[in-house]
Amino acid sequence: MGQAQRPDRRTVLGAAVLGAGAAALGPAATAAAADGGKGSGAGRGRAVLPAPAVIAHRGASGYRPEHTLGAYQLALDMGADVIEQDLVPTRDGHLVCRHENDITGTTDVADHPEFAGRRTTKTVDGTEITGWFTEDFTLAELKTLRATERIPGTRPDNTLYDGRWTVPSFEEVLRWAEREGRRRGRPVWLHVETKHPSYFRALGLGLEERLAKLLRRYGRDRANSPTFLQSFEPTSMERMSRLVRTPRVVLLWTADSRPWDFEQTGDPRTVADLVTPEGLEWISGFAQGVGPVLDLVIPRRADGRLGEPTTLVRDAHARGLLLHPYTMRNENRFLPADFHRGTDPDAYGDAFGALRAYFETGIDGIFADQPDTALLAAEDFRRDFGRG
Numbered sequence: 001m002g003q004a005q006r007p008d009r010r011t012v013l014g015a016a017v018l019g020a021g022a023a024a025l026g027p028a029a030t031a032a033a034a035d036g037g038k039g040s041g042a043g044r045g046r047a048v049l050p051a052p053a054v055i056a057h058r059g060a061s062g063y064r065p066e067h068t069l070g071a072y073q074l075a076l077d078m079g080a081d082v083i084e085q086d087l088v089p090t091r092d093g094h095l096v097c098r099h100e101n102d103i104t105g106t107t108d109v110a111d112h113p114e115f116a117g118r119r120t121t122k123t124v125d126g127t128e129i130t131g132w133f134t135e136d137f138t139l140a141e142l143k144t145l146r147a148t149e150r151i152p153g154t155r156p157d158n159t160l161y162d163g164r165w166t167v168p169s170f171e172e173v174l175r176w177a178e179r180e181g182r183r184r185g186r187p188v189w190l191h192v193e194t195k196h197p198s199y200f201r202a203l204g205l206g207l208e209e210r211l212a213k214l215l216r217r218y219g220r221d222r223a224n225s226p227t228f229l230q231s232f233e234p235t236s237m238e239r240m241s242r243l244v245r246t247p248r249v250v251l252l253w254t255a256d257s258r259p260w261d262f263e264q265t266g267d268p269r270t271v272a273d274l275v276t277p278e279g280l281e282w283i284s285g286f287a288q289g290v291g292p293v294l295d296l297v298i299p300r301r302a303d304g305r306l307g308e309p310t311t312l313v314r315d316a317h318a319r320g321l322l323l324h325p326y327t328m329r330n331e332n333r334f335l336p337a338d339f340h341r342g343t344d345p346d347a348y349g350d351a352f353g354a355l356r357a358y359f360e361t362g363i364d365g366i367f368a369d370q371p372d373t374a375l376l377a378a379e380d381f382r383r384d385f386g387r388g
Contacts (some may be wrong), residue, residue: 049081052381053365054374055191056080057327058099062370065147065158066106067097068165069176076180080371082189082228083177087170088196089205094139095170095214099150100124101196104131107145107167115141124199125260135205142167154331154346170211174218187226191324191367193251194229197236198261208236212243221246228324230291233261234274234283241286249289249324250274252296271296275312280319289322289364297325297361304337306357313362326367328355328374352377 059071060078072083088101101124103109109118109132118137121130134142147165149158168176170192177188194207201207211229215221221244229240230249237248255272262269273279275296283290292312299307316323329335333345339354341347351370355377358366368374 049189049365050378050382051364052359052378053081053324054079054371054378055082055084055324055365055367056371057084057367057369058086059083060369060371061150062155062330062368063158064161065149065165067099067168068147068161069168069172070161070165072168072173072176075371076188078372079375082191082365084191084193084367085170085173086193086195087207087211088134089200089207089210090134090137090139090142092138093205093210095207095210096134096139096142097168097170097173098134099195101134101200102129102131103134103142103145103167106148106150107132108148108163109145112145125196126263135200135203139169154333171214174214174220178218189226189228190220191228191230191249194231194233194236194240196260197231197233197239198264208239208243212240215244215246223247228289230324233259234287235261235265238286247289248287249291249322250283250287251291251326253293255296275310275315277315277319280316280321284319284321287321289324290316291324291326291367294325294328294358297323297358297363300336306336306338306354309361317362322364323362324365324367325358325363328358328366328368328370330370330373352380356381 056072056075058066059068060075060080061071064071064074067086075083085097086099087095088098089095098106109115115132118132119130120133120136121128122133123129143166145167146163147167148162149155152159173190177190181188192211194211197207212221215225215227219225220227223245225246227246228249229237229246230251231237232251232253234250237250240246240248252271252274255275256270258270269279274283275292280290296310296312298309301307313323328351330348330351331346332340332342332349335349335351335354339350341349351373355366355374359378359381366374
């Protein structure tokens with residue numbers, strides 16, 4: 001797919017989304033309207049989003065084991081604007097929804113003696129890991145496992161649901177989104193991440209072509225599709241830009257980090273280089289947004305409290321890029337120090353206050369483990385903005 005086929009960023013974003021806090025149509029709204037309000041074929045109704053949008057991080061992962069149909073359904077029922085999936089492959093080439101290919105901590109694989117011999121040590125993106133990995137299982141074998149809570153010490157209530165759901169394939173999620181879209185009369189938005197794409201390509205399990213095939217099959221390959229694609233490896237999104245027109249987001253970790261594909265190819269740039277105006281201009285050549293860690297939007301001071309916002313939001317918007325930073329969680333241990341309540345690290349802090357601070361920077365959306373909290377905060381913010 002050549003340069004001429006890249007969707008215009010302002011068409012994808014919609015001009016109104018660049019107004020901080022506006023209760024406006026979000027990404028793909030203009031394109032959907034031009035399509036006669038038909039949406040993308042992934043559910044009836046226009047493909048529109050409010051601003052700021054709430055993205056359910058791995059589903060409603062604050063309440064259910066992450067990346068399960070239970071977590072996705074609960075997030076949608078709560079009203080989340082977008083539901084996130086992370087994709088890794090199986091040995092037989094299916095894409096499944098797991099945050100990592102190491103499934104030791106998110107399934108009951110250790111309780112299956114028939115798979116004891118699959119436990120191994122691998123180096124993934126430079127990190128040595130011992131455990132069980134999706135690429136060593138067929139989809140049928142993975143389906144014999146049950147999902148479990150990843151951080152049971154922090155979220156013991158979620159362990160009630162251990163064993164209730166299997167590991168979903170991405171195609172299962174696409175079928176689920178189609179059903180829910182028909183039932184609700186509007187598209188179900190997805191935010192889909194390619195995990196460790198260089199690592200898997202080296203194994204002969206390239207993610208992008210498999211993902212593009214599924215997106216085309218389910219009508220989510222167009223510029224106005226109710227779908228975002230995302231990756232920490234910019235070259236993965238470059239590759240996707242040649243395969244589909246679905247809007248793309250480059251994820252950004254800490255300023256001193258380097259994307260793994262840059263490490264592999266010898267590209268010396270760090271995330272600090274990518275968040276400069278020049279770096280953002282380069283990203284805008286193949287993507288429609290960036291997904292920075294929240295500390296790139298508002299850094300934390302040495303005492304853990306929020307400092308002053310950076311210019312990232314302004315600089316990205318100036319280049320037609322939206323911002324979907326990550327990750328908002330309600331527990332004290334994850335919040336800036338000025339929003340802690342009490343001394344229990346696993347108790348809820350002042351999540352509403354923290355969300356307000358981030359929304360005031362003009363971000364277009366936020367990933368949240370507890371989407372109901374973020375939705376209330378977004379509603380408050382839009383109401384107050386409208387009054388002001």
